[in-house]
Amino acid sequence: xxxxxxxxxxxxxxxxxxxxxxxxxxxxxxxxxxxxxxxxxxxxxxxxxxxxxxxxxxxxxxxxxxxxxxxxxxxxxxxxxxxxxxxxxxxxxxxxxxxxxxxxxxxxxxxxxxxxxxxxxxxxxxxxxxxxxxxxxxxxxxxxxxxxxxxxxxxxxxxxxxxxxxxxxxxxxxxxxxxxxxxxxxxxxxxxxxxxxxxxxxxxxxxxxxxxxxxxxxxxxxxxxxxxxxxxxxxxxxxxxxxxxxxxxxxxxxxxxxxxxxxxxxxxxxxxxxxxxxxxxxxxxxxxxxxxxxxxxxxxxxxxxxxxxxxxxxxxxxxxxxxxxxxxxxxxxxxxxxxxxxxxxxxxxxxxxxxxxxxxxxxxxxxxxxxxxx
Amino acid sequence: xxxxxxxxxxxxxxxxxxxxxxxxxxxxxxxxxxxxxxxxxxxxxxxxxxxxxxxxxxxxxxxxxxxxxxxxxxxxxxxxxxxxxxxxxxxxxxxxxxxxxxxxxxxxxxxxxxxxxxxxxxxxxxxxxxxxxxxxxxxxxxxxxxxxxxxxxxxxxxxxxxxxxxxxxxxxxxxxxxxxxxxxxxxxxxxxxxxxxxxxxxxxxxxxxxxxxxxxxxxxxxxxxxxxxxxxxxxxxxxxxxxxxxxxxxxxxxxxxxxxxxxxxxxxxxxxxxxxxxxxxxxxxxxxxxxxxxxxxxxxxxxxxxxxxxxxxxxxxxxxxxxxxxxxxxxxxxxxxxxxxxxxxxxxxxxxxxxxxxxxxxxxxxxxxxxxxx
DNA sequence: GACCAATATGCACACGTGTGCATATAGTGA
DNA sequence: TCACTATATGCACACGTGTGCATATTGGTC
Numbered sequence: 001x002x003x004x005x006x007x008x009x010x011x012x013x014x015x016x017x018x019x020x021x022x023x024x025x026x027x028x029x030x031x032x033x034x035x036x037x038x039x040x041x042x043x044x045x046x047x048x049x050x051x052x053x054x055x056x057x058x059x060x061x062x063x064x065x066x067x068x069x070x071x072x073x074x075x076x077x078x079x080x081x082x083x084x085x086x087x088x089x090x091x092x093x094x095x096x097x098x099x100x101x102x103x104x105x106x107x108x109x110x111x112x113x114x115x116x117x118x119x120x121x122x123x124x125x126x127x128x129x130x131x132x133x134x135x136x137x138x139x140x141x142x143x144x145x146x147x148x149x150x151x152x153x154x155x156x157x158x159x160x161x162x163x164x165x166x167x168x169x170x171x172x173x174x175x176x177x178x179x180x181x182x183x184x185x186x187x188x189x190x191x192x193x194x195x196x197x198x199x200x201x202x203x204x205x206x207x208x209x210x211x212x213x214x215x216x217x218x219x220x221x222x223x224x225x226x227x228x229x230x231x232x233x234x235x236x237x238x239x240x241x242x243x244x245x246x247x248x249x250x251x252x253x254x255x256x257x258x259x260x261x262x263x264x265x266x267x268x269x270x271x272x273x274x275x276x277x278x279x280x281x282x283x284x285x286x287x288x289x290x291x292x293x294x295x296x297x298x299x300x301x302x303x304x305x306x307x308x309x310x311x312x313x314x315x316x317x318x319x320x321x322x323x324x325x326x327x328x329x330x331x332x333x334x335x336x337x338x339x340x341x342x343x344x345x346x347x348x349x350x351x352x353x354x355x356x357x358x359x360x361x362x363x364x365x366x367x368x369x370x371x372x373x374x
Numbered sequence: 375x376x377x378x379x380x381x382x383x384x385x386x387x388x389x390x391x392x393x394x395x396x397x398x399x400x401x402x403x404x405x406x407x408x409x410x411x412x413x414x415x416x417x418x419x420x421x422x423x424x425x426x427x428x429x430x431x432x433x434x435x436x437x438x439x440x441x442x443x444x445x446x447x448x449x450x451x452x453x454x455x456x457x458x459x460x461x462x463x464x465x466x467x468x469x470x471x472x473x474x475x476x477x478x479x480x481x482x483x484x485x486x487x488x489x490x491x492x493x494x495x496x497x498x499x500x501x502x503x504x505x506x507x508x509x510x511x512x513x514x515x516x517x518x519x520x521x522x523x524x525x526x527x528x529x530x531x532x533x534x535x536x537x538x539x540x541x542x543x544x545x546x547x548x549x550x551x552x553x554x555x556x557x558x559x560x561x562x563x564x565x566x567x568x569x570x571x572x573x574x575x576x577x578x579x580x581x582x583x584x585x586x587x588x589x590x591x592x593x594x595x596x597x598x599x600x601x602x603x604x605x606x607x608x609x610x611x612x613x614x615x616x617x618x619x620x621x622x623x624x625x626x627x628x629x630x631x632x633x634x635x636x637x638x639x640x641x642x643x644x645x646x647x648x649x650x651x652x653x654x655x656x657x658x659x660x661x662x663x664x665x666x667x668x669x670x671x672x673x674x675x676x677x678x679x680x681x682x683x684x685x686x687x688x689x690x691x692x693x694x695x696x697x698x699x700x701x702x703x704x705x706x707x708x709x710x711x712x713x714x715x716x717x718x719x720x721x722x723x724x725x726x727x728x729x730x731x732x733x734x735x736x737x738x739x740x741x742x743x744x745x746x747x748x
Numbered sequence: 749g750a751c752c753a754a755t756a757t758g759c760a761c762a763c764g765t766g767t768g769c770a771t772a773t774a775g776t777g778a
Numbered sequence: 779t780c781a782c783t784a785t786a787t788g789c790a791c792a793c794g795t796g797t798g799c800a801t802a803t804t805g806g807t808c
Contacts, residue, residue: 095535099794133516425765476765
């Protein structure tokens with residue numbers, strides 16, 4: 001009697017099996033034979049199996065099913081087994097969203113990132129995703145590959161009850177962050193410092209990094225130093241540019257050229273061409289990030305046949321994976337992803353433990369990585 | 375009287391303001407001044423504002439609030455205005471998860487990807503994320519940067535009611551996919567063909583791609599052709615390797631060497647060193663992907679001082695962005711990401727429209743991109 | 749047998765929303 | 779005034795789960 005439901009499902013599946021058309025056979029077929037038993041096809045009318053269904057099959061109350069998945073809950077061994085069997089037969093898994101729904105934890109953590117095509121941001125996001133997966137969180141990525149992300153996308157994802165929001169968009173408005181906080185969503189900003197209550201921030205000490213780079217150029221006797229930055233609207237660019245200018249002034253040096261591109265290889269290549277073909281060519285270029293530095297290096301070597309570092313010294317910023325490839329071996333300022341991710345995870349855990357704690361700011365120390373381009 | 379709730383909130387915030395400690399001031403502070411009015415700090419005890427709260431403030435029923443956010447619903451202009459004002463004052467946004475909870479649409483789409491540090495997979499994921507964002511879906515990324523992802527991670531994310539699951543893990547088991555289908559979660563597999571009912575697949579015609587590459591080597595008179603593939607467990611590698619072997623046999627050519635690495639630059643570099651320093655060096659190497667091809671190229675040029683393509687011809691697979699950088703200018707087989715993503719989105723939409731439709735398989739046509747390394 | 753603690757189990761509520769249904773009000777035409 | 783339609787609004791249910799509370803059963807000790 002109580003097995004009626006179960007029978008209805010299997011019979012429904014058998015009926016379906018005759019109707020559904022298989023995709024064309026492939027060579028994979030014998031490698032991965034479909035095992036015998038009920039075919040796991042999607043049935044338009046049927047919905048996900050719930051605890052109620054399992055309870056009906058196992059002949060227990062729905063509460064018992066819930067307890068079967070709760071460690072430490074009182075439940076007789078006999079029932080636990082019956083429930084487990086029924087769940088197995090039906091393919092039941094507790095709906096984590098429904099569970100989190102009343103415990104007020106969605107496990108959703110949104111990662112808002114600037115431009116995913118930027119190699120550094122891509123690796124950064126991937127690394128953060130990996131860590132969040134390890135913490136049992138669901139990383140929801142919000143980003144674009146074409147352009148930098150805007151604040152409207154952040155507001156959209158806020159419609160979901162996030163456990164936290166990690167923002168890595170250099171131009172996010174303080175006003176937007178405040179809207180997050182009003183919805184009681186903890187915010188962590190990476191890549192810029194934001195003076196808004198309750199927000200945790202991490203940022204590389206870009207100023208110090210640029211000072212290191214200029215010091216290296218000065219030490220090796222470069223006199224005609226140029227600068228190629230990213231989009232001036234981005235916070236990282238503002239700090240790096242200011243750091244460069246300050247370091248130059250300190251040494252009474254005048255920049256030969258100062259240009260801005262878009263933090264991409266293509267940008268570095270195009271603007272690098274303009275700089276190097278200009279009337280007074282620098283003998284050193286400090287780049288706002290590695291991608292642009294590689295673009296400049298390509299112009300120098302491939303297009304103009306210049307010797308790097310003989311004719312032109314180049315220093316980048318970030319230390320992306322490509323920087324240490326033998327063909328580049330780029331001197332650069334490391335903006336350590338691992339340290340930053342560790343910091344984010346640490347801040348997240350502190351915030352989960354005490355949502356109302358005051359905001360904390362972590363400055364990440366950059367490091368000069370001497371290679372062969374300066 | 376009915377405004378008691380609102381007053382409680384504001385007074386609670388004002389009390390808090392004296393207790394919470396500000397983060398240290400920064401130079402950003404005057405750029406982004408905190409606007410006057412209630413400070414949007416997180417309050418440990420307070421929860422997200424609900425429609426019920428808005429209803430209380432606006433003096434209407436909760437249904438009315440819901441209708442205020444439903445286009446086309448009957449609601450007097452007067453009420454709509456009052457609700458909008460109250461919502462604005464409280465910072466209310468409908469909880470999208472609760473809304474989707476009973477309409478059986480979570481908007482969550484999981485993307486399971488092999489190794490996020492693989493450049494191709496990284497860009498692929500980023501592009502798919504961008505598209506899904508545009509469709510109003512929440513892309514949940516499951517992946518690792520260290521190793522290839524396993525099936526257990528897929529089963530974990532299945533605890534959430536996904537709208538769909540896009541798998542790009544070359545070694546996913548058919549059994550795992552069946553578990554997804556049993557939970558009524560549509561599955562799209564990219565990068566391999568899986569003969570399981572209701573599953574949509576996309577896969578580049580790797581066999582044809584390798585045939586093109588071998589044809590190019592043969593045309594330019596290369597006789598001593600070697601092969602460097604990825605991990606043999608991955609479906610893409612199996613197809614590519616088989617394609618290479620078949621194309622060679624067809625021309626009565628014997629491979630000089632056949633090795634396998636891990637689809638990474640480092641793998642290509644290390645195994646490339648082994649191949650090129652061996653006793654009989656090939657005059658052409660066909661690589662399983664571009665990353666390894668670039669690794670091989672680095673060994674050849676930087677370490678051994680070989681001329682590419684004079685001493686050694688190289689052809690890769692994928693056509694990643696780096697392949698067309700001037701310093702590489704790598705001849706390769708394009709595995710077009712844009713076409714693949716278009717296909718995924720198209721399959722997704724068909725699947726949403728008719729969840730029970732039979733599985734469809736799309737073969738993506740590869741294209742030979744002649745550059746200067748062959 | 750009496751008492752108590754430990755174990756087992758079901759009921760009912762909460763979580764936040766959309767919406768079907770019933771009902772109330774306003775507007776229009778005869 | 780009546781009938782009919784268009785508009786407006788609230789009640790109550792559904793979605794799937796965890797859990798507090800009350801109650802029932804068991805096992806052990808005096």
